[in-house]
Amino acid sequence: xxxxxxxxxxxxxxxxxxxxxxxxxxxxxxxxxxxxxxxxxxxxxxxxxxxxxxxxxxxxxxxxxxxxxxxxxxxxxxxxxxxxxxxxxxxxxxxxxxxxxxxxxxxxxxxxxxxxxxxxxxxxxxxxxxxxxxxxxxxxxxxxxxxxxxxxxxxxxxxxxxxxxxxxxxxxxxxxxxxxxxxxxxxxxxxxxxxxxxxxxxxxxxxxxxxxxxxxxxxxxxxxxxxxxxxxxxxxxxxxxxxxxxxxxxxxxxxxxxxxx
Amino acid sequence: xxxxxxxxxxxxxxxxxxxxxxxxxxxxxxxxxxxxxxxxxxxxxxxxxxxxxxxxxxxxxxxxxxxxxxxxxxxxxxxxxxxxxxxxxxxxxxxxxxxxxxxxxxxxxxxxxxxxxxxxxxxxxxxxxxxxxxxxxxxxxxxxxxxxxxxxxxxxxxxxxxxxxxxxxxxxxxxxxxxxxxxxxxxxxxxxxxxxxxxxxxxxxxxxxxxxxxxxxx
Numbered sequence: 001x002x003x004x005x006x007x008x009x010x011x012x013x014x015x016x017x018x019x020x021x022x023x024x025x026x027x028x029x030x031x032x033x034x035x036x037x038x039x040x041x042x043x044x045x046x047x048x049x050x051x052x053x054x055x056x057x058x059x060x061x062x063x064x065x066x067x068x069x070x071x072x073x074x075x076x077x078x079x080x081x082x083x084x085x086x087x088x089x090x091x092x093x094x095x096x097x098x099x100x101x102x103x104x105x106x107x108x109x110x111x112x113x114x115x116x117x118x119x120x121x122x123x124x125x126x127x128x129x130x131x132x133x134x135x136x137x138x139x140x141x142x143x144x145x146x147x148x149x150x151x152x153x154x155x156x157x158x159x160x161x162x163x164x165x166x167x168x169x170x171x172x173x174x175x176x177x178x179x180x181x182x183x184x185x186x187x188x189x190x191x192x193x194x195x196x197x198x199x200x201x202x203x204x205x206x207x208x209x210x211x212x213x214x215x216x217x218x219x220x221x222x223x224x225x226x227x228x229x230x231x232x233x234x235x236x237x238x239x240x241x242x243x244x245x246x247x248x249x250x251x252x253x254x255x256x257x258x259x260x261x
Numbered sequence: 262x263x264x265x266x267x268x269x270x271x272x273x274x275x276x277x278x279x280x281x282x283x284x285x286x287x288x289x290x291x292x293x294x295x296x297x298x299x300x301x302x303x304x305x306x307x308x309x310x311x312x313x314x315x316x317x318x319x320x321x322x323x324x325x326x327x328x329x330x331x332x333x334x335x336x337x338x339x340x341x342x343x344x345x346x347x348x349x350x351x352x353x354x355x356x357x358x359x360x361x362x363x364x365x366x367x368x369x370x371x372x373x374x375x376x377x378x379x380x381x382x383x384x385x386x387x388x389x390x391x392x393x394x395x396x397x398x399x400x401x402x403x404x405x406x407x408x409x410x411x412x413x414x415x416x417x418x419x420x421x422x423x424x425x426x427x428x429x430x431x432x433x434x435x436x437x438x439x440x441x442x443x444x445x446x447x448x449x450x451x452x453x454x455x456x457x458x459x460x461x462x463x464x465x466x467x468x469x470x471x472x473x474x475x476x477x478x479x
Contacts, residue, residue, distance in 0.1 A: 054385055082389035090387035100378035103478050104400040117396055118387030147476045166386065 004241045005032045006068070007170055007201045013052055013062035015225075024225040025062070030170070033199040037233075040222035041248060046205040047097075048104075049222065050172050053083055053203070054092045066091060067169055090119050093163025097175040099155040101147040107158050108134065108143040111165045119166065125166070133161040137191050149226035153184030160191055164200075171195070173204040208253045213237055221245050265448035272439045279435025280456050286431060287418045287460070290356035294417065295410065297357065298364025302402075303394055305369040316365070323362035329423045331359055336427040352424040352431075356417060363413050371406035372398070404475040411468030415461050422457075432456055 015023040019110040030036050040048050051057040051080045053064055055072045058079075071088050074080055080088070101110050112131040115121045134140045137157040147155055156176055162173055173192070179183045186229045189211050196202060201236045206212060212219055212233055219236040221229040223244050229236060240246045263312040270277065304316035346354060370414075375398070383397035403410070425434040436453035440446040 086387040086389040100382035116385035
């Protein structure tokens with residue numbers, strides 16, 4: 001039964017860009033309902049790790065399992081076709097640093113596009129769900145606006161609604177507040193906190209120490225492509241095991257205080 | 262001079278059928294060249310070097326041939342290879358093939374200028390292959406390339422005038438025959454110029470409305 005509660009299993013992922021080793025033998029698991037925050041200095045491989053999970057980057061070594069099924073590689077051991085990979089990817093929602101909304105579609109269409117076109121779900125059902133999701137992120141009145149007319153915080157909330165519309169098993173956040181003006185960070189974090197509380201399974205790459213401290217079930221500290229620490233937020237922030245983590249936390253101590261909402 | 266325009270007016274039937282032919286020819290060529298250009302653009306952007314290289318060679322080669330010469334080759338040259346088209350088919354094929362290269366190159370340029378993230382989001386959200394291109398990549402491309410595509414359509418209208426040399430009864434051909442029949446060159450040709458101008462205004466109006474669509478999304 002315990003096996004069933006494991007949503008994501010990352011086993012020994014390595015990735016090189018040319019001669020640069022970006023990820024080195026990274027392993028971790030995420031249980032259903034967990035919010036794992038991935039912290040670490042820039043260039044530590046956080047984003048690459050996230051992008052390897054849904055095979056936006058193809059890992060050089062290691063395996064990734066979503067609900068026990070391997071991603072990217074078929075049962076026969078060959079690399080999945082784009083079509084099969086696409087089907088797996090619709091089980092994973094992703095929220096991007098620079099929002100990455102589709103500029104030619106309205107807010108509502110952004111949310112309904114993938115469920116209708118990629119998941120082939122019935123239009124009416126998807127539309128109802130999308131409207132409910134937009135209400136949830138507080139943007140129902142913007143449903144017919146184009147992304148270009150929204151603020152950064154609004155764009156990112158649409159980004160979250162778009163990811164949720166997939167009914168994903170797992171949500172990936174790639175520095176979702178890094179591109180936002182400071183006064184807009186809060187409105188996005190509120191939505192993310194709600195999701196964490198509701199038991200959505202999430203992996204969040206972030207520099208928001210406040211969020212990691214009080215919304216994460218677990219914190220993973222990455223440095224130079226390796227998992228240096230993995231602990232509960234209380235333990236990580238009060239008694240980090242390594243000197244690297246201690247320095248990192250100290251450097252971000254200021255922003256952790258500001259990040260509280 | 263007034264008399265000359267009177268002569269042109271008396272031949273208005275000929276002129277209008279020339280205008281209609283130019284409009285039909287240009288419209289068919291524009292639609293087909295854009296469609297083929299859209300099909301060719303992914304080849305230009307292909308990550309497989311051989312595919313991209315072959316497509317680029319084709320496009321660059323085509324863009325460096327003077328259109329008049331290309332039309333000559335299709336109409337006069339191909340029959341010696343056993344391929345014979347009438348003047349309508351030759352003219353249409355020449356316009357389409359020639360402008361497909363331009364359309365594909367325009368789209369390639371616009372594609373390269375697109376931000377990477379929305380396309381990546383498309384991949385992450387389960388789009389791939391033709392569906393990724395059609396739903397996620399192409400629409401913003403067409404919106405941003407709209408004015409340049411419109412410009413190329415105007416080019417198509419003007420290029421179609423060359424087809425008078427293969428005796429295609431389009432607008433320039435009509436003006437030409439009126440002037441040779443009545444010797445009213447200024448009146449005949451200036452009237453044709455204004456009719457071309459009218460056609461281009463129609464294109465401009467279309468580009469304007471695409472521009473407004475794009476503006477709302479920018």
